[in-house]
Each structure stands twice: as C-alpha cells, then as structure tokens.
Amino acid sequence: MTTIAFTKGHGTGNDFVLIADPDGELDLPPETVAAICDRHFGVGADGVIRAVQSRSIPDGAAALAEEPDAEWFMDYRNADGSIAEMCGNGIRVYTRFLLEEGLAELPDGSTLPIGTRGGVRDVQRSGTGFSVDLGRWALRPGEPLVSVRSLPVARPGIGITVPNPHVVIAVADEDELDSADLTVAPVLDPAPPEGANVELVLPREPLVRDGVGRIRMRVHERGSGETLSCGTGVAAAALATRHWAGRGAPSAWRVEVPGGVLGVRMFPTEDGEHVALSGPAELVFRGALEV
Structure with missing residues (x-):
C-alpha cells in the first residue's frame, strides 16, 4: 500500500482530488481513480488532478514545445478513471x-501557463x-438529436469543442430545466465516437442586461455524470446561445449553474x-489515503 497526501478543492461545486506528483512517480490506474472519486467508499469527487511537471510526463512534451514556460501539467482524470483533454x-x-x-x-497582472492534453492554457487572477483562456473554440458539424430522460421529445443540439467535446440543447422553461433527469446519460444520435458532455440551457428574461448575456445551465459530463458545474461546458453553453441569438x-x-455563477468572455486573437x-x-x- 502507498500513502498519498491529497487536497480536496472545488470550483462552483465541481470538485476534485488534487495530488502533487512533481516527478511523475505515482501510478494511478483507472480503477484507483474511480475508487478515490467514489462518494460512498472514497474521498468523493468529480475527478482527480495530478500535479506533475511537464518534463516528467510523456504528454507534457507537446506542452513544452508549445510553451517552454509551461512547467506544470494538469493530468486530469474523470470520476470513472477515463482521461479528459482538460477541465x-x-x-x-x-x-x-x-x-x-x-x-x-x-503575481498580479502576470500569467501562468499550464500544460493540458488540450494544449497550453494561460491562467490569470481575476476579481472572482x-x-x-480556454483557447480557440470550434463549431462541430451536424445537429445531433439529444434525448434526455423526462424531457418529452428529442431535440437538436449544437456541437462545440473547447477543447472538450460538448453538445448543447435549449430547453423551453424552468420546469423543463429543473425536471430533466440527468442521473442517466443523455442519448446522442449520432453518438460522437469520443463521447460528449451535454449541456441544457435556458436563456434568462431578458437575455441581455447591461450588455451581458444571461443563461442558466445544467450538465451531464462524460465519465462523471451530472455535476454541479462544468467550466468548458459553461463556455460551450454561452457560445451556443450567442450562436442562436445571432448578430448583435x-x-x-x-x-448560472447549480453550484454558483461563472463568467464567460469571447475575444479576438491573431489565431482566431x-x-x-x-x-x-x-x-x-487536506488528508491522506492509501492506494
């Protein structure tokens, strides 16, 4: 048995077990991750994040090639032990x-580059x-039909990559959003080969106040189930709503997510x-566990 020191953290209720492993010496097979994330028999979390130096993990080579200052790599695993691009x-x-x-x-005003399987991501301090910066986003082709348990009919979704794959659908009202059963995974037709997170979005009335768009969202994450929040899903939901709203x-x-409130901002750069x-x-x- 190996004793591992860990820290529990969350962002708007989306919770994680964080483990420092700078030299990449720790073996975390999927079944171990799933056991750690088990909410009845483990620590309980939506995922595990291993803090490893980019030079100490094979996936970190691409991060260092993209940004030599990306010293740290975020090795992220979903609650079932599967690997995700980032979070x-x-x-x-x-x-x-x-x-x-x-x-x-x-320091205030500076940027910390973090390596992920979706590329290097730059983090700054903010008021909240x-x-x-989640990087460039992409609209996925097609309109997969999404069937959610307890919603009366399947409805077309919009696919967005940021860089995790997402499919976003709109719901009609508060009752639909609140009553949707996300204890089981929504069914996508056609199903993306790599799977996708599914976001249910309800625009607020009015949609825009003081120049800021406003929506509510719930999410089912591949590999984790329904979570109180999903950061890339929040971005995908805002992007989809802007797309539906059109010019202006x-x-x-x-x-707004069940775990709190997040902000999203789209901005132009040289690469899109x-x-x-x-x-x-x-x-x-903080705590310690044996694996």
Missing part, C-alpha cells in the same frame, strides 16, 4: 493548489478568483476567436 473549473482549482503548495507563483449578441456572459472562463476556486481540506 475549465479544474484548471482554476489546480492553479490555486500550485500556489498554496508553493509550487508556482502568479481566476480566469483561464454580446461577447460577455453570466452563466478565443473564449475565457472566470470564477472562484477553493481548497477545502
């Missing part, structure tokens, strides 16, 4: 963890905690439009 809430909590462990520094829709959004996510990141307790 928008997780990377903010990961940044808080690196800072409080004394593994990195982030941290802001992360704002580039700043306030997204990027989307940024901002919100809180909290560390709640």
